[in-house]
Amino acid sequence: MPRPKKPRFVSCGPVFARFGPQGLAGNSAQHETLTVEELEAIRLADLEGLYQEEAAERMEISRQTFQRIVKSARRKVASSLVNGKALSIEGGCHVIAGEERLLECLSCGHTWREPFGTGKRAFEYSCPNCGLQTLRRAHPGARRTYG
DSSP states (O other): OOOOOOOEEESOOOSOSEEOOTTOOTTOSOEEEEOHHHHHHHIIIIISOOOHHHHHHHHTSOHHHHHHHHHHHHHHHHHHHHHTOEEEEOOOSEEEOOSEEEEEETTTOOEEEEETTSSOOGGGOOOTTTOOOOEEEEOTTOOEEOO
């Protein structure tokens, strides 16, 4: 049984969910589906021009995982453009991150906010209340989708 996927943190959801060649019927069988985290990987690497290490830190995944996601996303976009396929953006395993992240100490239960995008992961912080590093990222109101 495979291990469950760890959610990827994305800055926002897609503005548009479907793109396609002009004149193509809306329900064409010829289409590619890009996940929200693949869209985020393309945005970070190609639009913002970040190196893979920094982009992976923003999504809170390993560099190897980021590389695999962006490679898959680029293949789907290229296939869509070259072969005239529609491109839809949906699903995946992601959490929409806000301006701040909420951390929770598993030892004392203290919660506090840290700015998002610092490059630090939850395990790199110490609890300001007890000083231990038994932390996890809390997700109040976060939206997870699996697909």
